[in-house]
Amino acid sequence: MATPSTPFDSLTDYIALPRVEALALSPDGTTAVLTVAVLKNDATGYERSLWAVPADGSGSPRRLTRSAKGEAGAAFTARGDILFVSARPDAEGDADDESGQLWLLPAAGGEARAVTRLAGGVDGIAATAADADRVVLAASLLPAADSLEADAVLRAKRKEKKVSAILHDTYPVRFWDHDLGPDQPHLFALDVDALQDSLAAVVAEPDAAASADAASGDAPAADPKPYPSTLPRPRDLTPRPGRSVDHAEAVLTPDASLLIVPLEQREQRGGRRAIVSIDTTTGARTSLFDEVDVDFEMPAVSHDGTLIAYLRTVKSSPAGPTDSEVWVAGVDGSAPRRIAAEWDRWASSLVFDIDDRALIATADDNGRGPVFRLPLDGGPEGSGAPQRLTDDDFTYTHVAVDRTSGDLVALRSSWVIPSHPVRIAADGTVTPLVTPAAAPAAPGTITEVETTAEDGARVRGWLLLPEGASAETPAPLLLWIHGGPLNSWNAWSWRWAPLLAVARGYAVLLPDPALSTGYGLEFIARGWNSWGAKPYTDLLAITDATEARDDIDATRTAAMGGSFGGYMANWVAGHTDRFRAIVTHASLWALDQFAGTTDSSEYWQRIFTPEAMIEHSPHRFVANITTPLLVVHGDKDYRVPVGEGLRLWSELAEHHADAEGRMPHRFLYFPDENHWVLKPQHAVIWYETVFAFLAEHVLGEEPARPELLG
Secondary structure: OOOOOOOHOOOOHOOOOEEEEEEEEOOOOOOOEEEEEEHHHOOOOOEEEEEEEEOOOOOOOOOOOOOOOOOEEEOOOOOOOOEEEEEOOOOOOOOOOOOOOOEEEEEOOOOOEEEEOOOEEEEEEEEEOOOOOEEOOOEEEEEOOOOOOHHHHHHHHHHOOOOOOOOOOOOOOOOOOOEEEOOOOEEEEEEHOOOOOOHHHHHHHHHHHHHHHOOHHHOOOOOOOOOOOOOOOEEOOOOOOOOOOOOOOOOOOOOOEEEEEEEEEEEEEEEEEEEEEOOOOOOOEEEEEOOOEEEEEEEEEEEOOEEEEEEEEEEEEEOOOEEEEEEEEEEEOOOOOEOOOOOOOOOEEEEEEOOEEEEEEOOOOOOOOOOEEOOOOOOHOOOOOEEOOOOOOEEEEEEOOOOOOOOOEEEEOOOOOOOEEEEEEOOOOOOOOOOOOOOOOOOOHHHHHEEOOOOOOOEEEEEEOOOOOOOOOOEHHHHHHHHOOOOOHHHOOOOHHHHHHHOOOOEEEEEOOOOOOOOOHHHHHHHOOOOOOOOOOOOOHHHHHHHHOOOEEEEEEEEEOOOOHHHHHHHHHHOOOOOOEEEEEOOOOOOHHHHOOOOOOHHHHOOOHHHHHOOOHHHEEEEEEOEEEEEEOOOOOOOOHHHHHHHHHHHHHHHHHOOOHHHHHHHHEEEEOOOOOHHHHHHHHHHHHHHHHHHHHHOOOOOOOHHHHO
């Protein structure tokens, strides 16, 4: 009997699967709004729209928005209107303006309308308030602009002259996949309840523009035009920010009077994050938490507006990783104290519980990402200890508290089920909500594997097995090494999709070696400042244990990884010949070179000693490589610059090319992709090339070249 097909059997079917990317909960707790991405008709990108689903598990999904440009970043105002960012055309704006603006979809019904008309567009919604219709936006201005109007003039001049040059006076100059500048991110307060929506307002806007033209004597287009009088004017809360707002995680107090936000304090090549409060009416700023060599991040505000929670992390050094501490204090910064000090996990999100007596947190934990409750105060007989609320194999994100019931609404996923919305009751009961992106049928099965490392540490991972794997028909094994390295194989990824390999008959091992999160600080420390030591031996140990299974063919194995996983793939290639093929994507090759060219050189040079950076650099072992390598790199990768891939390729040729320059190795290069390779047509090429390379060297098939590679 034939095995039923799944969307993972076809790469074109896979990239066409709809994807839930984000969730926002309405103030009354009745509706969750999902951001859903679907493949464009030409299969070259994704369009995003907003969908409403009942937050109690009943009903059907209902589409809220529909436009060619798509919508994202949904958030609710206090009165239940939906805010989002979109580059859809504004009937009252310039016809050729393609910048993303803030839009509002009224709770009472009617069409969405633009709330901003900023020359540089809106970068995102930074914060909304529970009890006030004031929102804080992230938007960028050119450094010389002292007003919204001046920014528009400067942008028009750069566009007219086709100028793309950027002048920097601080480090860094780029981040992950994009250049920093020429503009600088600001935070703006905006009162959406001041949005005029009347016939008089519609008439007033053209009249205001005509008056401005008349006053200037029909001035050239580059002259300042007043910001639209019918729209609420954004108030700049962070004038002359430099790069301090690049990674702001802002929250508003319930009455929207204060913005609590970590701002970057520059320190030569690096910096520290300090939490400040900003009066959203006057712009007055108060420093709350700031220490040298300490980062303060991820603030949350209590429902009554009297407390804030945040993370405090002493900067790590080569001596070892430091803990990510959970603290609470008064909203004015008074009486700070650490909570959950014995909780050996790193919080990835924080919100206050309904009664403000605890925090709701998520964190990596033993190959999963549960929801935890962290009491603010201790209690009798240990009742104040952290409590794990969810007990399943999923990882939870976008956790929101229903203020009417205290239940939680969130997204969750695992390696066999993509992200989907759920409701979590106080007793931990989880109820899936309806979704427009139903979970696809997954091929094979998933199980846990573990072993004991040479130092006695437990090393575990997930093993995905194809249909029919058995002692009679053992499956070839693909060791897939995660990136990070401070990471865990515990949640669905559309970019890294092991089920695609499972559908092609491979067993896929997803291990968490030393440096992985979710196992405590000591487990991370095992691999600190020594990436080629215990992370490597952990990988081999759990591979040994997996190959000992009778449903695994130990004679047909391969390894692959991206980013840090690519580093480990390179390290593996130089230290063992046990694998038939190795795929190394966006990989670190020469650590001394990488540390000075990556977008955040200060961090990498701070966590390594100079000696360890040399000792654990894979490039030193290029002469030992005997396994065929598929090298993959994108030119727009700024975290692991393309020079790493180019040097790896050059040195492979130096040591392993024959007299005609031929090698068993291959180099797949993407001129316009970044660290991940995100365009759907390129993702297809990536997987076609990887699977053809594995089939040649692991399965013994004839070499094949994807058609679109010519």
